[in-house]
Amino acid sequence: MVNKLKYTSLGFGLLTLFGCQPKEKTSSSPTLKSGEWRVEMTLKEGVILPFNSTITKSGESYLFTIKNGEESLETTDVKVVNDSVFIKTAIFDSEFKLKIDGDSLLSGKWFNYYKSDDYTIDVKFTRGESHRFESTADAAMELAPKYEVSFSPGTEDEYKAIGLFQQKGNQVKGSFATETGDYRYLEGQLIGQTLYLSTFDGSHAFLFIAAVEDSIIDGTFYSGTHYSEPFSGIINDAATLKNPDSLTFIKEGYESLSFSFENLKGDSISLTDNQFKNKVVLVQIMGSWCPNCMDESMLFKQFYNEYNSQGLEVIALAFERAKTKEKSMNNLQRMQNKLQLPYEVLIAGETRNDNAVDKLPMLNHIMSYPTAILLNKKGEIVSIHTGFYGPGTGNYYEEYVKETRVKIERLLEEN
Template sequence: MLLSSTLYSKKLKEGNYRGVLFLNEEAGIELPFNFTVIYKNKKPIIEIRNADERITIDEITIIGDSVNFKMPIFDTEFKTVLAGRDLEGVWINNYKTQKNKIKFKATFGETKRFLFTPEEPNPLFEGKWEVTFSPNEKESSKAIGIFKHLEQTDYITGTFLTETGDYRYLEGIKNGNQLFLSAFDGSHAFLFTAEYSNETLSGTFYSGSSWQESWIGKRNPTFKLRDAEEISFAKNKDEKLNFSFPNLEGKQISLSDKRYENKPVVVQIMGSWCPNCMDESAYFSTIYKLYKDQGLEIIALAFEKTTDFEKAKKQVARLKTRLNIDYEILITQQTGKDKASETLTALNKITAFPTTLFLNKEHKVVKVHTGFNGPATGNEYVIFKQRTENLIKNLLKK
């Protein structure tokens, strides 16, 4: 694990905080999230909460009244100052070169996420919704909204499933006929608002300070997205896949290497900047430990936000260390879905990070899975795990 480097001047108060990212201060658009400060061996630890998710931050530097902390996997950080027991400053997204700072404030002692007074419990938003983002626009897209009321309260957790992945852990509240959900994980800074009227949800989705779009939803327990296993596919199922890229030590690794000979291989197309890829990598880290002695191999191809090998290596190494990944992660020194499609010409296209290829022992593509339904999706995650492990067991037998 990466160790915290803390120089003590003033002490960060132990306890609960309500953080706010001011997405649009003039319009009053605020993204709230909750975190707790605890001390271990006299060193402060920050734990961010999004529904069932807990994110531990241990890279904290305190000098005078300055409190700076870096997110554990993603290349983002907070630079703040102590204002009494509160914190004030900015969140900096280092993946961006322009408009990469958002004003931030954290209030000590506040445990609520949204500062509404809950009304009588009413599970108005409970269930599965057919969602359209940017309705009536050329770039509109479909999703599934899954919302759950915490028992006997108006507090809500949920997520959105799309054809490229899920929106991870959202947490919020019902206020009358209005819905408010938010999530902050160091990469995603998501805020969803909506109003229920005439059996329809009409709302706005905010992502950071630079993106917003409208969305609508109708309750539909039978709605389905396109099959994640049909979006990308091998153009020739008899063609053997091969590639060669450097690992974190700079050594060229190829599918044709002796290590992978006559073994089924899972190939991740991913990036350390991608929260869905993080969830998938955490899952495959566990899977590799379970099945590697039976012959399973996994290789991740990292498409980072930079083509610079050393910079990309640094970020990928953070992911690998934090998630305790034992399999190879290769640095492609390329960025974006178009470059991924150009690299893996055996497939028709790459539309999402992550995209996962399942190869048999001859290294022919058996299945391609687009996106990732992570642990925030509940039953969808359970189904994915069951199907994946059944496939892996079959590939190991053949």
């Protein structure tokens, strides 16, 4: 999800935090304890973004799990060297570098290598704390399930969204759906008349704080240490957004989609290959840096496993944001391995300098990652779906899955 959604994958440089040369572990070295760890990330203006995690030790290995609502993101890439802990996130090119301070405290920085080499977020891990936000009061009201929302209202950067919430006591889960996707799994609390929601997934570091009064919410959205914007909303159960199938289209003068890009083995792949002839093809425009693309990939993996034997092919066109092709290839290989994607992933944009519209000139624009293009057996475009409403949006996600399944099954039945 990009452009007006205003999320930026945070990029971080590689710094030496805790000494230049690692030493062999000694009996006096501190140990990393298993348990629940509450994490605080210090964002713009000192605002704190919290999220929940667990660390579990099995033998000499560790499992680190990030928790956001119904989502759990696991990684076993955890290394302990003397009093230092290094945790690489599962899918995205980011990493925690931490120092052990007793049994219940880790402190350090989070690095994300997509954007720059000198961008960091200070973090603190506290063991034994299971709450997310500091709950000092009960909820003073019940949130409505649906709000019509504007981000950066009254400016040239204004964009529309729908706030989707589920509340139980003072616990709140939900998301914001926009015309280019959603803010994924948000979790937090309604404390008195103030709403707090956060998410961290290895790429996104999002925090929402809003005052709630009667039918109105007014607040601020924070993204990392560098960006914030206001938002406001009003209860509206009939709120709608533009149809995602109407935002991207084939330009006049072009008949269909065509491309030729390398897969991760270096083989050139195009839609004219025998593999795709007389097949229904789902083309995914995505990137390894994009959490919404991760959500869509898991759904397309499900579709592939269910319908491939009947004639469905899925192919991903990745536009990467690393500085070098080698780094982009490594990021994509890690993503494909971790998600166990059974379909081809092609590197369409090798580095952050490649423009997706230049590589796919038949499209009027690429306004969102991901974008999905569905082709019939003749290679004709049936639909182009901009963005992706993930599982965090509830019914929006379920409706998209249902509609896409119907389209695929209908196209498979055609001669």
